[in-house]
Amino acid sequence: MLIAKLRFAARRVLLAAPTLLVIVVLNFGLLQLAPGDAADVLAGEAGAATPEYMVQLRQKFGLDQPVYVRLAKYVGNIASFDLGFSFRHNQPVAQLILARLGPTLLLMVSVLLLAVGAGVLLGALAARHLNRWQDNVISLVAVLTYATPVFWAGLMLIVVFSVKLGWFPTSGMEAVAAFHTGWTRIADIAHHLVLPAVTLTLFYLALYTRLMRASIIEQSTMDYVTTARAKGLNERQVLLWHLLRNACLPVLTMAGVQAGALLGGAVVVETVFAWPGLGLLAYDSLFARDLNLLLGIFFVSACLVVAVNLAVDMLYALLDPRIELR
Amino acid sequence: MRVARRTALGVLSAVPLLCAVPAYVVAQGTPQAGGTLVMVVQPEPPTLASYQSTSGPIGQVATKVYEGLLEYDFELKPQPGLARSWSVSADGKTITFMLQEGVKFHDGKPFTSEDVKFTILDVLKKTHPRGLNTFRAVETIDTPNPLTAVFRLSEPAPYMLMALSGYESPMLPKHVFGTGDIAKHPSADRPVGTGPFRFVEWQKGQFMRFDRNPDYWKKGRPYLERIVARFIADGSTRAAALETQEAHIAGFSAVLPVDVRRLEKMPHIAITTRGYEMQSPIVELDFNTKAKPFDDAKVRQAVAYAVDRKFVIDNVWFGFGRPATGPINSNFKATGLYTSDVTNYNVPNGVDVANKLLDDAGYARGAGGVRFEIVHDVTPYGEEWRRFGEYVQQQLAKIGIKATLRYEDVPTWLRRVYTNYDYQLTNNWIQTLADPVIGVHRLYHSKLIRAGTVFVNGTRWSTPETDSLMDRASVETDAKKRATLYHEFQKRVVQESPIVFVHELDFVTVHSKRLQGFLVSPLGIYANFDQAWLQK
Numbered sequence: 120m121l122i123a124k125l126r127f128a129a130r131r132v133l134l135a136a137p138t139l140l141v142i143v144v145l146n147f148g149l150l151q152l153a154p155g156d157a158a159d160v161l162a163g164e165a166g167a168a169t170p171e172y173m174v175q176l177r178q179k180f181g182l183d184q185p186v187y188v189r190l191a192k193y194v195g196n197i198a199s200f201d202l203g204f205s206f207r208h209n210q211p212v213a214q215l216i217l218a219r220l221g222p223t224l225l226l227m228v229s230v231l232l233l234a235v236g237a238g239v240l241l242g243a244l245a246a247r248h249l250n251r252w253q254d255n256v257i258s259l260v261a262v263l264t265y266a267t268p269v270f271w272a273g274l275m276l277i278v279v280f281s282v283k284l285g286w287f288p289t290s291g292m293e294a295v296a297a298f299h300t301g302w303t304r305i306a307d308i309a310h311h312l313v314l315p316a317v318t319l320t321l322f323y324l325a326l327y328t329r330l331m332r333a334s335i336i337e338q339s340t341m342d343y344v345t346t347a348r349a350k351g352l353n354e355r356q357v358l359l360w361h362l363l364r365n366a367c368l369p370v371l372t373m374a375g376v377q378a379g380a381l382l383g384g385a386v387v388v389e390t391v392f393a394w395p396g397l398g399l400l401a402y403d404s405l406f407a408r409d410l411n412l413l414l415g416i417f418f419v420s421a422c423l424v425v426a427v428n429l430a431v432d433m434l435y436a437l438l439d440p441r442i443e444l445r
Numbered sequence: 446m447r448v449a450r451r452t453a454l455g456v457l458s459a460v461p462l463l464c465a466v467p468a469y470v471v472a473q474g475t476p477q478a479g480g481t482l483v484m485v486v487q488p489e490p491p492t493l494a495s496y497q498s499t500s501g502p503i504g505q506v507a508t509k510v511y512e513g514l515l516e517y518d519f520e521l522k523p524q525p526g527l528a529r530s531w532s533v534s535a536d537g538k539t540i541t542f543m544l545q546e547g548v549k550f551h552d553g554k555p556f557t558s559e560d561v562k563f564t565i566l567d568v569l570k571k572t573h574p575r576g577l578n579t580f581r582a583v584e585t586i587d588t589p590n591p592l593t594a595v596f597r598l599s600e601p602a603p604y605m606l607m608a609l610s611g612y613e614s615p616m617l618p619k620h621v622f623g624t625g626d627i628a629k630h631p632s633a634d635r636p637v638g639t640g641p642f643r644f645v646e647w648q649k650g651q652f653m654r655f656d657r658n659p660d661y662w663k664k665g666r667p668y669l670e671r672i673v674a675r676f677i678a679d680g681s682t683r684a685a686a687l688e689t690q691e692a693h694i695a696g697f698s699a700v701l702p703v704d705v706r707r708l709e710k711m712p713h714i715a716i717t718t719r720g721y722e723m724q725s726p727i728v729e730l731d732f733n734t735k736a737k738p739f740d741d742a743k744v745r746q747a748v749a750y751a752v753d754r755k756f757v758i759d760n761v762w763f764g765f766g767r768p769a770t771g772p773i774n775s776n777f778k779a780t781g782l783y784t785s786d787v788t789n790y791n792v793p794n795g796v797d798v799a800n801k802l803l804d805d806a807g808y809a810r811g812a813g814g815v816r817f818e819i820v821h822d823v824t825p826y827g828e829e830w831r832r833f834g835e836y837v838q839q840q841l842a843k844i845g846i847k848a849t850l851r852y853e854d855v856p857t858w859l860r861r862v863y864t865n866y867d868y869q870l871t872n873n874w875i876q877t878l879a880d881p882v883i884g885v886h887r888l889y890h891s892k893l894i895r896a897g898t899v900f901v902n903g904t905r906w907s908t909p910e911t912d913s914l915m916d917r918a919s920v921e922t923d924a925k926k927r928a929t930l931y932h933e934f935q936k937r938v939v940q941e942s943p944i945v946f947v948h949e950l951d952f953v954t955v956h957s958k959r960l961q962g963f964l965v966s967p968l969g970i971y972a973n974f975d976q977a978w979l980q981k
Binding site: 159164210215219285291292295395 | 481488489491492494498500501572573574575577578628629633634648649650651652671673675676677678679681682685686688689691855856857858859860864895897898899900901
């Protein structure tokens with residue numbers, strides 16, 4: 120059983136390699152279409168530059184070479200797990216991404232757990248009280264939070280909970296003037312995590328709630344539910360032991376797909392709350408035309424999405440033993 | 446050996462500075478030691494290599510670590526910095542700097558004339574975006590002893606003395622940067638300077654930390670225990686951080702004008718527009734003078750007449766600015782370089798004058814009252830530029846020019862305006878800096894019509910007369926004669942109107958009232974903060 124699982128995982132990873140290569144080449148090509156280059160931006164930020172300085176910059180960045188040479192070099196580097204060098208930051212891309220990966224994963228995982236957890240709970244609750252007031256309230260709240268722009272929700276949370284009530288810090292990942300260490304630091308980071316995580320959760324929550332509700336309604340007409348009721352289980356037991364597990368499958372699929380979108384949606388939250396994540400780094404590097412860094416982030420995101428989807432497939436088998444991994 | 450002889454003892458070097466500061470910025474009460482200053486810097490700088498980039502955010506943090514040979518007072522007169530005195534020879538071609546005694550880099554090694562020589566000749570003159578120009582005339586630097594540096598110039602360069610602040614020309618340790626490739630030096634992001642604060646760490650995307658330098662050469666300074674620079678990408682969040690006192694200061698209009706007007710009413714917050722006198726930004730409309738219809742001076746003048754400066758300042762920039770008259774900022778009044786005696790386009794009946802000019806230029810009104818159509822590019826540096834663009838669009842409609850707005854991102858816009866010249870009219874803002882040679886010449890000199898180089902002469906307008914005026918002014922050591930040259934220059938440029946000078950933009954610093962003594966020179970936030978302190 121375990122061996123089968125491992126073989127499955129290994130095959131999926133092998134299959135992912137050509138996909139990733141296509142992604143790299145496509146991204147590279149697309150980014151070449153953007154007008155202006157990193158030298159323009161750097162000199163633009165400097166506010167002034169001499170022509171000699173611009174030539175120096177372009178030589179340094181390798182922008183004086185033809186596109187195909189740069190592409191070949193880049194793919195070669197990626198193949199040897201070298202993400203290249205960001206001239207803008209004067210640091211290897213891998214180092215830059217690694218530093219931001221932690222905060223991104225922290226936010227992403229918190230949001231996924233919160234959103235899926237709360238979504239499943241609320242969805243189940245709504246389905247159990249179908250068309251009664253509980254269902255209506257939950258559905259209304261879900262639609263409202265889904266329709267609220269993320270940046271606005273974030274700013275409102277800051278206004279209420281930071282500026283007015285003073286319960287949470289406005290922004291950042293930790294109290295920078297304090298330089299906490301050990302457990303106080305962890306508590307401090309958790310304190311800073313609350314508002315950004317809640318903001319993003321509010322948005323995704325709606326999706327999972329609706330999905331879960333629909334899924335339970337659909338599943339409750341199935342034969343196995345009738346059987347469960349026939350053998351004398353009450354509604355609560357039916358829901359917990361039989362329905363929930365089956366109804367979770369589509370939610371899980373969605374979560375896998377959403378993992379990629381979460382990286383993108385996080386840009387807004389990272390901007391509003393100054394959360395030092397990958398999304399913000401990607402956003403900045405796009406406008407700075409820091410292509411090496413941007414390609415590196417795309418590559419890492421693609422890897423993350425592949426990994427999350429693999430994990431979701433494995434979870435399927437766990438939730439529903441009838442699904443075979445092959 | 447005459448002209449600018451000025452001497453001060455090391456410890457007393459800040460005294461002339463303090464005298465020049467207006468009463469309200471002088472610290473109230475006795476400075477208290479200790480405390481962590483949190484400053485908001487927007488956007489996060491890409492590197493800390495201030496010797497390679499003049500980018501504002503880099504300057505705001507790197508100046509706490511690196512110092513320059515000179516400081517400046519509010520009259521834009523040089524004051525002692527790492528150089529305790531200096532003298533310029535009669536022919537203007539030899540400048541001798543005497544350095545402060547007992548100055549040490551953060552790694553404990555002494556600061557000497559060798560470091561000056563290395564920094565100027567091997568770093569700034571070679572790789573600094575403006576240094577290539579500023580130090581062009583410096584042929585060699587003699588170092589007769591560790592505390593004397595003698596600059597030998599090929600021609601007089603009076604503007605050079607305006608470019609020696611810690612922001613513009615930071616002094617680097619030769620023993621650190623002398624080895625390895627300066628372009629991507631490993632110490633770039635771990636700066637070692639002589640300044641009042643030592644670099645400790647940089648968590649990218651979050652903050653930079655600088656701790657007090659206990660061995661700082663000015664005894665008893667700095668007062669602050671630590672400076673933390675924070676990066677917050679969202680404007681509203683930056684305002685909230687100042688409101689909740691999580692941060693103490695944000696400069697360069699990092700707090701958006703709309704929030705400034707709200708925050709300034711709060712009891713614990715103050716604002717100031719001082720401390721930008723060496724940046725002197727001007728908001729302008731740039732024409733492509735090589736293509737119809739703006740190849741005609743009459744058409745350009747018509748646009749200049751159509752813009753109501755006061756309206757723009759009050760409604761788009763919330764009152765933060767003063768009407769501009771020409772290419773040189775009125776901040777240069779003190780040095781005599783500025784004149785307001787130029788063609789005045791800011792007149793009440795501007796629209797009528799403009800219409801008449803366009804009639805004369807042969808652009809008659811056609812169907813729907815439209816003379817011709819243009820695309821008006823909007824510089825991608827924030828919301829206010831769109832509002833400004835919309836206003837100009839309305840005004841142009843009044844004079845029969847139908848304008849369509851185009852908004853692109855920074856690299857695209859830079860490429861369009863400074864490489865491809867594929868534009869007709871764009872709004873823009875230019876920092877005219879501490880001396881016209883450094884900040885102004887680039888926009889008008891025929892030598893700086895260079896495709897691919899940003900923020901130079903993108904209008905491609907030039908005349909042999911204005912070129913000659915600039916060339917003469919760059920080597921003129923007599924301040925009066927130099928001023929006369931620039932007055933003539935301003936008249937000619939304004940008359941020809943290759944650029945509409947709209948207003949002199951005021952940057953705003955929002956700060957906690959607890960923060961004292963940070964505003965001591967026209968360098969503002971680019972100063973080293975050795976006198977800044979936090980009230981308990």
